[in-house]
Amino acid sequence: MPVNAPLNRKLRMGLIGGGQGSFIGRVHATAALLDNRAELVAGALSSDPVKAKASAPDYDIPADRAYTSVPEMIDAELKLPADQRVDFVSVATPNHTHFPIAAAFAKAGFNVFCDKPLTFDLAQAEQLAEIVRDSGVVFAVTHNYTGYPLVRQAREMVMNGELGEINAIRAFYIQGWLRTRLEAENQKQAAWRTDPSKSGIAGCFGDIGTHAYNLGRFITGLIPEDISAHLKIFEPGRALDDYGTAIIRFGNGALGTVTASQISHGRENDLWIEVDGTKGSLEWHQEEPNKLLVRMNGKPHQIYTRNGGPYLGALAGVSTRLPSGHPEAFFEAFANIYAAAYDDIVKRANGQSFDREKSLYPSIGDGVDGMNFITQCVASSQQNGAWLKLKHDLCRS
């Protein structure tokens, strides 16, 4: 199959952020290019102009398209012939810059991939949703863990009714790397994540709690009603939460819990989820992503494996590149978000419609949902765990 048929060419990518010292910029580039469906041709890699230029060779970006600011980039790209201009940009910058950058590109008609949490605060998120809707661009939020084949399989099983009615979701994201105040040692990743002026009102819950919440939402499509949360700062001197737990009541009566930690010694990136339905239960762990536990009372426990056989559904099938037993991992899942959004970008380029609410990739609605979660967790925690409503007009089901 030709690349991006019927477009029959690679998509052209622009990278925002990702300059020296960045972790996630490289991840975006690697994932976006993994399947050879795109090429990285331009970027605004840093807010520091010198660094922006100096970082370009790392990504093989030509000097003349290594921009030193977003406005400069938009301006220059719009002046390029349509067959050279970037098709999309990936926003891999700290949270507080997401909104102005993403909004500017969307308004200018560029498709956008944006890191999570979507924006600095909920108001920005809702405003951005309007901009995206009005502009008609494809907008993907890199809740990348939903790209794992067996997470998609889990969603398909819930949607098929294989688990029956969902009663309970338990989602966890346990890390330990912020056990000490790395931010006081000028570790770049720690510094902005613990700085309210860059990260927003939440620390741990903005950075990773929102992933755990999103994972449960993606798999089950349950509509949240209200939430009660308790966030803590355990590391003395830190400005934002580094631990917390939240309880969610869903519209169908189900109960969800989200627990996230950045202060659990030796825990690396331990995102996992358990889902209980009236007909069966699921369990999946990000650190061992190639298997999914499916259990039913009185039957042997089942381990579904990535590409393990015809028992898997269509979503898992389109989300994998290697035979079973040849493990796939983080990059591939991240690339699956890109691949699914590419399909919509191609559609848009060909004048076809696409369904933003039913996308396989997390879209603007999921981003708003995440900001809503963060906002109400912090508010509830400040009110000693009061139950607060979660909006759900943009929620996927």
Add this chain to the structure above:
Amino acid sequence: MPVNAPLNRKLRMGLIGGGQGSFIGRVHATAALLDNRAELVAGALSSDPVKAKASAPDYDIPADRAYTSVPEMIDAELKLPADQRVDFVSVATPNHTHFPIAAAFAKAGFNVFCDKPLTFDLAQAEQLAEIVRDSGVVFAVTHNYTGYPLVRQAREMVMNGELGEINAIRAFYIQGWLRTRLEAENQKQAAWRTDPSKSGIAGCFGDIGTHAYNLGRFITGLIPEDISAHLKIFEPGRALDDYGTAIIRFGNGALGTVTASQISHGRENDLWIEVDGTKGSLEWHQEEPNKLLVRMNGKPHQIYTRNGGPYLGALAGVSTRLPSGHPEAFFEAFANIYAAAYDDIVKRANGQSFDREKSLYPSIGDGVDGMNFITQCVASSQQNGAWLKLKHDLCRS
């Protein structure tokens, strides 16, 4: 070493409950006798006199000591010569009968092992605590999971300060066997556990949530301040909670969560706990009890194994019977509760003092603590998760 030196004889056991159809009665008998330190000589095996007699041969109890009621048993045993009389009784009956039985035996001077939850309600528990204190008997509550060698190791590590200050406890007890209304099918185990007149005010949280709570309390000795809980009944028609989650604030600022389920398909007896300290973290799973995960940032994860070497502490050492790699399991852990209490029973029989507050086995204070937990969970849940105080005058540290 002679049996029960310096007493130099086996202890004599009486079993209350355990008649045909019982699960836990057999467990008590097997555990109590495992090390050949006791013999089962008498019993009141059922409230049904015919069944009480008929069940005796299963336990090798002679017919003349197969009593048909607790009063009859106390009366008859007190009339026996001191060198024949039972040293202790094990109460393996439904919750609502614990108090009258345990209280009667304690008042009559018999040492008591009692199933959890300790009593039908908190008032009974507090009253029982007074009776026990006044009578001077040894009283053990079979929070049996604290008997696992590596759970005791975990406690020793926390007490030694190896984990630093404890910040977070996450305890879980996930089962699936009550996914359907077995109680409607006259399954005996399900019937009384879901019947408020026998089980008390809580279902899942009384039966297993309390174990998870106790496990965290045993390992860390953290003193609870207050609790917020949300209990659910997912199985239509059921009278008591079959799912729930609770948050505990401890005196030192730590946050604990207890999540328990009886409706998670295919989950068997999945009690596990994670403890985060400022210097290290722990993780232990009841279904794979012979290993304990110990993690510290930047170091390889460590798997401690039962009897794995001199790195283990004294408590783990006295709690094991087999070389490493030769797995021990449920019965042995249960037997460890018995063994530790036997030591106190021997002391009492020899006129020595013993320390009820610092026992290696769960004692009356732990039982009261558990009833307090159950009571406040139910009350908090009824008040939409209101924060309620937990008493802690009898709590072990």
Add this chain to the structure above:
Amino acid sequence: MPVNAPLNRKLRMGLIGGGQGSFIGRVHATAALLDNRAELVAGALSSDPVKAKASAPDYDIPADRAYTSVPEMIDAELKLPADQRVDFVSVATPNHTHFPIAAAFAKAGFNVFCDKPLTFDLAQAEQLAEIVRDSGVVFAVTHNYTGYPLVRQAREMVMNGELGEINAIRAFYIQGWLRTRLEAENQKQAAWRTDPSKSGIAGCFGDIGTHAYNLGRFITGLIPEDISAHLKIFEPGRALDDYGTAIIRFGNGALGTVTASQISHGRENDLWIEVDGTKGSLEWHQEEPNKLLVRMNGKPHQIYTRNGGPYLGALAGVSTRLPSGHPEAFFEAFANIYAAAYDDIVKRANGQSFDREKSLYPSIGDGVDGMNFITQCVASSQQNGAWLKLKHDLCRS
């Protein structure tokens, strides 16, 4: 059900060996008594008369039946009234003493449980088989790992044809405790196991290789044809093999491998087996005995759990005491060997016949098979891996 119906009494046990410093003697006693179907009433606990007497109180054996030699014991027990005399003896002594002890008791009409390897050499084993046959006693060999419920399940599945024709067996027994020359430090367990005058011609392969071989034979019933083996001594100064691997060709064309080690750092008691059939495959690990992996191409992997549901067969059903998720382990498996042999002992006591070749417990034929395995492994290794025949006239299928 009354104890040992229709005999309606406990069986009386005599213990041979097990004096202070013994590991396996206590295991025998614990396992034999676990289900309250037997009582330990006599013993010859040590070849050292002082120690034999001194060890008796540990087992609650009365002084007058704490014998100081096997002949004394046989003589005295035969003089006792039939309703006091021991029903069986358990031989828990070093290998070189198995034959004279077991033979003497069998000739005297006592049922026997004997540790493995059965005897000092193959000639003794074959002679003992004749004695057992002639005497008509029940004879069990404690290849205890076959007592695990899910091992029996595995056998039942193979016998049922659920796995199709068996092509391959891979059995392993990996330990590390003899990595250093503990025998030079007078560690009792190490000393006799590495002493050819006590252990026989093999070290590692006699002590544990034979368990791995037996496990494959028990599960599959495949009849061995010939064997090629390579044994090594890695610890300088040691007299017997501490590592080795053997290949077995079975009558049906299947290929088996047995690998055993005592010098693998940190490996505890890692006996495991993988069986490949034309319809499915199995995998089981002794250190996590409560699960059995069953795999079929194109289907989810299945984890069978002990007592996990009606999908399990009858053999697994009679071999378990606790609900699923409440782990059982080494003692219970050992006790299952006792329980199955007790059934035959009761039959014999009641004048009924029993089938020695189809016993659920390892019997004399399995013991001879094991000695044959050891003998030919050592001989093949001495001939650089030459293929040598394995006798199979006494082999179970």
Add this chain to the structure above:
Amino acid sequence: MPVNAPLNRKLRMGLIGGGQGSFIGRVHATAALLDNRAELVAGALSSDPVKAKASAPDYDIPADRAYTSVPEMIDAELKLPADQRVDFVSVATPNHTHFPIAAAFAKAGFNVFCDKPLTFDLAQAEQLAEIVRDSGVVFAVTHNYTGYPLVRQAREMVMNGELGEINAIRAFYIQGWLRTRLEAENQKQAAWRTDPSKSGIAGCFGDIGTHAYNLGRFITGLIPEDISAHLKIFEPGRALDDYGTAIIRFGNGALGTVTASQISHGRENDLWIEVDGTKGSLEWHQEEPNKLLVRMNGKPHQIYTRNGGPYLGALAGVSTRLPSGHPEAFFEAFANIYAAAYDDIVKRANGQSFDREKSLYPSIGDGVDGMNFITQCVASSQQNGAWLKLKHDLCRS
């Protein structure tokens, strides 16, 4: 750092094989391009000219460099200016074509990546080694599993002496996909692998046994002395082995075993290895590649994790792209082989020397070693397991 400094440009790749229906061609392309250090500019994607052309767009190869034969490609590429010509080719074709293709490119001065097994037979391999040596090209053999960071860590630990003297290696590669005769159903992957005219003298042992052997050799550097093997064909009608086991005696007295299967139901790509040294032992599983078990008697078992901390050595450090807990997998390991060889290609392009015998990637010597292994396994098996010498003049230590 600029791309491929000091060369400061991407390397240009040519792909041989990889046409429609190929699995491994796509893997090569993805891995080679993963780090943006190379671009795929030319190819001879199929021996079928129509398919060769038709497959080019999948890889984004321009039509004018989609060659229809290797001679045509060499001819055309040599005529291109040096700054357009491919720097290296990747040979992803069935075994029987490796030699003529790789030899032709090497003779023409192109660097080569070649799939394993290196050639059709050992004579070709040895001839190719001479050609490579004479031509001076960089030559990498894609024993890709050595590219996993924790495999490299294992090698570094052995080289550092952390495990002491190595006594035993147990390597396994267990698959199930050829349990049925897929080759009879025209499944392309199965067809050539089971066809002696394409695969060579070995089936399972050529395809995967050689990987397991190579893994042990890479980690330990032990020099093989001789080998004894037993190969089997279990699937009726198949022409080449689908199961087997081999024993290797190493120069230092160590004993190795290699067991490989293609007929084990449900086993996916289960390559694993256990290494025993006098000071410690290692265990690593390809299906869970992000952890490495390190054990020492009397100490807690240790789990080393990819990027887990400063306890890891330099080799593991240069072999990883993501923080710990963000799993890496098959593609990244494969890419690590490319990355290491790229370093040598850059050196060669800059006129610097490189050390073919001490490369971090498997080189021509490892390829010859693998062919030697295959050859002697088949010969030994035909001679009933006779011990045959393994050449080792080209073996890495």
